[in-house]
Amino acid sequence: MSMPHATDAAAPGPGAQAGVDWGRVRADFPLLYRSVHDHPLVYFDNANTSQKPSAVIEAMDGYYRRFNANVSRAVHQLGSEATEAYEASRKKLAGLLNVRADELVLCSGTTFAINLVAYSWALPRLKPGDVILVSRMEHHANIVPWQLVAERTGATIRVAEINDDGTLDLDALYAAMTPEVKLLAVAHVSNLLGTVNPVRAICREARKRGVVTVVDGSQAVPHRRIDLAAIGCDFYAFTGHKMCGPTGTGALWARREHLQAMPPFIGGGEMIREVSFEGTVFNDPPHKFEAGTPNIAGFVGLGAAVDYLQALGLERIEAREAELLAHLNEELARVDGLRIFGHAPDKAAVVSFLVEGAHAHDLATLLDLEGVAIRSGQHCAHPLLQFYGVAATCRASLAFYNTHEEIDAFVAALRKVRGLLG
Template identity: 85%
Template sequence: MNAQPTPAIDWDAVRADFPLLQREVHGKPLIYFDNANTGQKPACVIEAVDGFYRRHNANVSRAVHQLGSEATDAYEASRKALARFLNVRAEELVLCSGTTFAINLVAYSWALPRLQPGDAILVSRMEHHANIVPWQLVAERTGAVVRVVEIRDDGTLDQDALQQAMTPDVKLLALTHVSNVLGTVNPVREICRDARRRGIVTVIDGSQAVPHRRVDVAAIGCDFYAFTGHKMCGPTGTGALWARREHLHAMPPFLGGGEMIREVAFEGTVYNDPPHRFEAGTPNIAGFVGLGAAVAYLERLGMEQVERREAELLAHLTEELQRIDGLRIFGTAPDKAAVVAFLVEGAHAHDLATLLDLEGVAIRSGQHCAHPLLKFYGVAATCRASPAFYNTHAEIEGFVSALRKVRTLLA
């Protein structure tokens, strides 16, 4: 039988699902191009959070009353939804506040007890600070060293340099799936396969990948995969760490307290099984209920459709920006994600972003938590425009028109 064609999505109807996109800023219709920073929330996510607090609010895994059971069921249902979304087992998924917490969990529960003087940790030049600083802190305490794999001028990872850097003393490789500044999509499946052959444990930062493309963590073959909920239409303060089962069972707890224990005595404590061993205290229950709703929303759209839509918007945005004299784009890797970092000759990034805000355009300016990357390019800051699937081609034209206008004010 012939496969049925994928039905076309009414992207105008999708946009209407996001209440905040209907507002004005400084009397102008909002053009929100800061999605690499945080994504907007559809009404179904907002309603899920509101509905939890109105009808089901109770703590999880503690009470036997009806509300406690409902809260626990909703919380665990979101874990299962995330696991399905990533093609992993729910019991291998630690729910946490986001990528930063997840990477620190690996740093302190896996790396700190194992690394020794003479060991090495590899990171790339394009990493977010959340995938640099935890490894520096662990290195300081263990005597290990952090080594950097460089990038090429177009923003792609230097694969030859990476292969040469994976020496026998390297115990861990920490790498972003998609760069939050350059949009570069790293070939993590091939890299993790090579690292595994050499006995190197891999940590993948999926913050900019999971919201924008189909991610099959099992197929990637990494040891750890971290991501953040608020970039994928979910509430802030949500995210998860996926880890291989053998790692989770071998890792000591990162935090101590309620829920992560089976039995506490002054003579000693028996810890809970993973993933609950790493989920001390009361979690962001309503947030994860909302994240479960976000996953369901993205699944209804289809991540292949999301990726295709954003590729179209990126192509349009890039074409329009390339027509502006004196504008430099950082990161020109093929098949990159919908992130465009740029500078305009003679204009400071913060000045551009401030004036664009007065035109109703929200973009990011600064160093994007990537100081070493901007140092590579010899700049102090850039602007970053990052459209998402709910943005429009008309907004791209409006953004470029506003950019041309504010540029003349700065000339």
């Protein structure tokens, strides 16, 4: 990390006590210092995508400048250096998650990863009468693939409902794990509510009943220490661009026995050992699932992002974001007519809200004119919004590089905009 001089002037909290100068950390992210509509940028759309530190940008630039070549194909020096850097990123991700590197399939992100499970594990196995159990709070990427597979296999979808505070109804969830349930799809952290699901306990109960578990970790991996060996799921999907890495990167972790039994999802180069017109012998996992030229520069950048997060410390990141969330909640409580969706204890730093008399899109558009970037809309979570009886919400999502001053600026802009909307 670079060491420029900057400070977060807010009162010390857990992060400060850990000896981290968060102002100096923030200076590692060049985009945060631009202006929008003649206002300093306040970027509170981190659940959508995170900003990238200079180390990630420089790593990608370095790949193109120094060793741009395809991976696992050439014996020349550039090809060897590219392959080494690409595979080093796989090992770094494995270390981050406490798993074996040969259990990680590198791919474009969570959406691809879940589709890989849907078409390579579920499609060949499910049959009429089987049930796929999906929680109410899932992102569309953890709903639509299962619907498509259900249509083709005759399986059905069953919904695991939530409580009014945005927590999973665990008693109902466990009761719903009847013998016909073959797969459970559940988010580690809700992208709309910030709810942190007890995935370790959920996966333990699923395992007792012979239910295979698919966990969407997109909103978890960037914000807390993840130990997949302890969680005990069967599949875990996540996205690189939400964890300070480039877009078009991510991975699927799967138990080795699943990867060995699953057929390839996409055919092409690099996923084979031998091809003839009589048949093909496929490569070993995870390469069996990595057909074609990958996003090499992106994964070089993702490796740099892992290094960055590891150096900073996931525990420190989690404490910092909890500190910022507490400040945000305190300030939002003073805004008249504001409704927050999701009040789970120990939630992640995601706040979805509406202001009485203001449409979510109007609110977000006017906030943008004040330099504040938040998300508005349905957040790829239509069934969850239907539960709350609303068509859209605004969402402010924080990251460790945000500041207490930005929270104050956001709330001041919110009050101003609310006045304009009457």
